[in-house]
Amino acid sequence: MKYIFLSTGLLLSQLALGQYNYPKTPEKPATDDFFGTKITDNYQWLEDLKSPEVKTWFKAESDYSHSIIDKIPNRDLLYKRMKQVQEMGGDSYSYARQRGNLYFYMKTKKNEKLSKLYTRDISTGKETLIFDPETYKKDAQITFFSIDSRADKVALLLSKSGGEICELKILDLKTKKILDDTLTPLWSEFNFEFTPDGKSIIYTKMSTGDPNSSMLLKEMKAMMHQIGTSSDKDVELASREGNPELNMLTEQFPMIEFSDDYQYILLNIGSTKAESPQFYAPYAALKDKKITWKPIVKASDDITQTFIKGDQLFFLSHKNAPNYKIGVTSLSNPDFDHAKIIVPEGNAVITSIHNSKNYLFYALNNGISQEKYQIDLKTLAIKKVPLLEGINNSGALNPRENDNIQCYNSNWLTPGTFYEYNPENGKAVKSKNFNGETSYPDYSALYVVKEVEVKSHDGAMVPLSIIYPKNMKMDGNTPAYITGYGGYGISSTPRFSNRLSVLLEQGVVLAIAHVRGGGEKGENWHKDGMKAKKPNTWKDFIACSEYLIDQKYTSSSRLIGNGVSMGGVLIGRAITERPDLYAVAIAEVGMTNVLRSQNSANGANQIPEVGNLKEPGDTKHLIEMDAQSKVKKGVKYPAVIVRTGMNDSRITPWEPAKFAAVLQNSTASGKPVLLYVNYENGHFTSDLDVVFKEYSDIFAFALWQVGHPKFQPANK
Template sequence: MRISGLIALATAATMTVTSTSALAETAENEDTSLLTYPETRTVDVVDEQFGIYVSDPYRWLENDVREDENVAAWVTAQNALTDGYLDKLDGTKALAASMTRLFDYDDLDAPVEAGGKYFYERKSGGQNQAILYVRDVDGGEERVLLDPSTWSDDGATALAEWAPSGDGSHLVYAVQDGGSDWRTLKVVKVDTGEVLPDKVEWAKFTNLAWMPRSSGFIYSRFPEPEEGAAFQSLNTNHSLHVHVLGTVQAKDIKVYETQDRPELNHFAELTSDKKWVVITSSSGTDDRYEMTLVKVDSPEINAETLVEGFDHSWSLIDGVGDTLYFVTNKDAPRQRVVKIDLGAENREWVELVPEHSATIDEAVMIGDKIAVNYIDDAKSRLELFALDGKPLGVVDLPGLGQVSQLHGSAKDETGTFAFDSFNQPSTIYKFDAAGAPTVWARPELPFDPDMIAVSQRFYESKDGTRIPMFVVHKKDLDLAEGAPTLLYGYGGFNISVMPQYKPAWLAWIEAGGVFASANLRGGGEYGAEWHDAGRLDNKQNVFDDFIAAGEYLIAEGITPKDGLAIEGRSNGGLLVGAVMNQRPDLFTAGHAAVGVMDMLRFDRFTAGRYWVDDYGYPNKEDDFQTLLAYSPYHNIQDGTDYPALMVSTADTDDRVVPGHSFKYIARLQAANTGAKPHLIRIETRAGHGSGKPTDKVIAEYSDIYGFMADAIGLELK
């Protein structure tokens, strides 16, 4: 991005990187407190792009740890070093005990209504996986429908997506094994709990929607990958299929595909009256879609284009007969609600709810009303509208927090949603067209939420942009001299980081630390413009926003100068790696989880090709120059003291392949980057994050937060 930076990076990129034995020599000569890292061999790989020579001495670490014994041996050595270091820390056991207690509550999801029954998940008392329950809407005893704890010995097989049929007689569900994005689909009879012989493999990035009369369901899948390539090969040729109950997968009906455009993904929904299949097609991660319709009762599958061209976001709310309702950002960066009459001679989009200063996150129908969930300065606001767009009032929410799992349809007279905040796990509410919410289920808490202070502040980024940030701490904590602080950020893919309860964060807060969450550009908090301001050649804004958050916390006295730790996951792991390179003097410790660290090769593995919407194309010169300017792997500053850093990943992460983290930590360990530890924690049978059993979460975060607490002086008891 900056010319001077590009020149420096071009020089750094051609530098020969030595093995980690050089670091051991530095430890002997300068500081015996330095760790002796495992030897990591290098390979002579140099790529030339646009006249710049880029070395990649650790490319062999991209190989699948399950297939390459050399990578497996490297992982074993790194984990042994990390485990040995963590075993010497006093605070990890205290954190594990605290997190175990804070997980000991009923973690509830909002129920889905079908056929006079409620279906919902609940994870109680620190169970590894949530259990799916069913009960009658009118009351009665709940019963277990699916219990994933019986599916594997290690608790790493999880219930993922699921959907009940319209009459509530059947439920299709997805099995996620070891954290992978791949899904196996099965069907259970609701009245008996019998799992039917039906089985669908190679589903991925899929919605599940039932056809009329519970005859079957529609889903998305990829072709079966070549043997040994399931966790690394690119995902292409996504297609939609209908599985008819009682048949084998080979007989599934292909509904939609785009063989001439293999890069597209396809996602199917049905209107609640089962009249229309609405297909959303995407070319990447950006919210720009084509929309296609298939009439359910048509004698043949005839796909009709509703919206052509990947220019805007479109999200189906529901349909009533031939009238469909959508949320869109067409002519409204912060989104609006529109409808279209498919039976009209001249179809046209009619605006119902205009764009607002707040951003529309989602909307559902509840009978003849529309409930719109807004993001208003990074917190939720729920409002009701008539079908003609007339405002009907704001739903009274219990405080500063997040509305999620908003459920309802044109066939329902009531809706449900979950509400949580940093000091409040999800409470489930039921509400009707009058807008008055009532508690459907509230968990008993293992702590007093009134003892936790949650506030929102605003600070200025480098270019003067006003950025919101939440600050959370114990009410009786004296901040006069500052307290060790954990700063969290993400900043990408139009994802809004809202107030939410996480036991690991609360364990940090209960130990006397401050937790801060910054709403960086690149997210969706303020609509498309906010997202655009933090992607592609604007990506540096995200890093500037995060750096400015750290500077603000210190300047305000909230955080002592040597007391700031940072954390981010996935795109947030990239964030941590980038700002560590740019401002190693500002931060004292960091956690980069499942991060995208090699910005020149991210598009070559699994889902990485989708991310070009946010990052750009490494094979296009302008994008290449931008990516090289901040790529964490390529910008490690040799001869600069770095903060203490823990990198975390997992062997079965097929979203951001672990090679990103492997290569990054190998290069960091090999460089002369000071006395503080730079370690990697590699989990087994765990993926990008979803489906991870509770015991693994507690073990992981007690290790990582114990590591960062030790680095910044947070005393753990």
């Protein structure tokens, strides 16, 4: 597929749209003093999302952005192609859960927009739809589900339009009716599960469901609800106020779960840090007026996951082992310094552990592929799980009752495939139940995947994945899309994307920069992109972008940079430090104003990763990573599209909005800066119609700005 990109055509198409007359955004200076460093913010007034003036401004920005985007041709072709690629992939499935002779799972049919909950009879193969969120409530989406041990009831966590403030409802599987019980508000990622008798549910309750409240995601409580009673009678199991001995911070969240044998109640004090303090109590303590929690794990133990079997406490830790190690110690008297190490640290990174009834599984990642291994919990013998090369993940179907697991294999150009595996027979078999009938083209015959390492500003070698059309001419005239993240130790592992495959089909090079702050090279790689070392994140991204240009994959006039969420720091600082390097920047629900984001409900949760504004040393580094305050008037910034979801409680909509506002009032390039406001979305959404519409608009904008001939507005 060949395209000719003419700069004169690009210029004409921009002139055809005329001057960008953005909605007026008044500058109302407010100055903050950060330990002697004074920074003026002209847009703090936009933080009042309840203000009629602010609401009017958001609507005007949204309408204006669509007035520009609507002139770009072939957006509908991108949307239709995304739908076609979805259909080519067949029905898509979540990981399943097993109860007796039934599988429970979510499925999105190839021609539908939302996941629904199904069961499948293991003996007969009969599939039954048991819950359709579209028939329950407008804009409802299933976020997660939990089944009781007898398969009599399912607890459903339901969100609205991609929001993460959810309600929990209970479906009686015998009567097929939703019970009157309503538990709310719950956050989308917190654990909930039934007691073994199925009569109660443990969960974490938020203090408020008001997304604009400063108390959102603060002062949460671990609760137990007896089914059939009012939630006002729910029993508190753990909280900061009720359990001062736990030393919980107001922004930390207590999460309860049961050990697989139901001998113990486990309490994790969660945050954005993976190293959570953990406590336990005997199951019988649920009847106590106040539970006495015994500590197992301290945050300083650098333990990220645990699993209990009898009196054995298995753990995954990076203590003196940045690539992680797996060990076992006594639950009743844990001693991590003298624990038995089952899997010592090696060159590859141990990324996760999970268990079945008699085995522990772990993932070993070398940055390009991820293998699965099993540990026999009785003998501690280790064996590799026989799966195809690629990224292999897995989950247990019912770890309390059997050793059956689902494995999932993926690559950049290979759509994901489920495999079924039991460690007793040692055979991984492609699942007949959880793979849709696919009709994808052979992407490996059309595109090349190249894994390289790029020297960054300080000599560190940064992994860069590049996917490009075969026989592409390396002359710098091809558009390229580069994305990165760099936070919380999260790795950008190879996986197939329906959306990005459509970009590939437009002749665009795709690149994924595995920058510091992620976990691709272990915990040290993560730490080298935190707090004082956060500049490594965007400097790595800049180095990878320069590599694409130097090697003639693309040129600065064809380069599209992307960052999402914490990746807002990455893309925001990349274009403020090197505005000349990118033709387009896509900042999606991004953290672009860290100096103010700690005033948001989710702000305190980010302190372990980025630093604390109340600490002078941290503040110096937070100032450096704040993209909004680095925008200067008269600088020629690239074309920018800033996406926000009005139901977003992670990155409050005012943060991306302020970034768009300062760029609109400052850029001298003549290139557009648009705020893409989605009123049907939060930080993300599972509604594929919303997703595909959003990305067809955003990609069309980017392709217009890099001169793609199919996306140039008519010259009138």
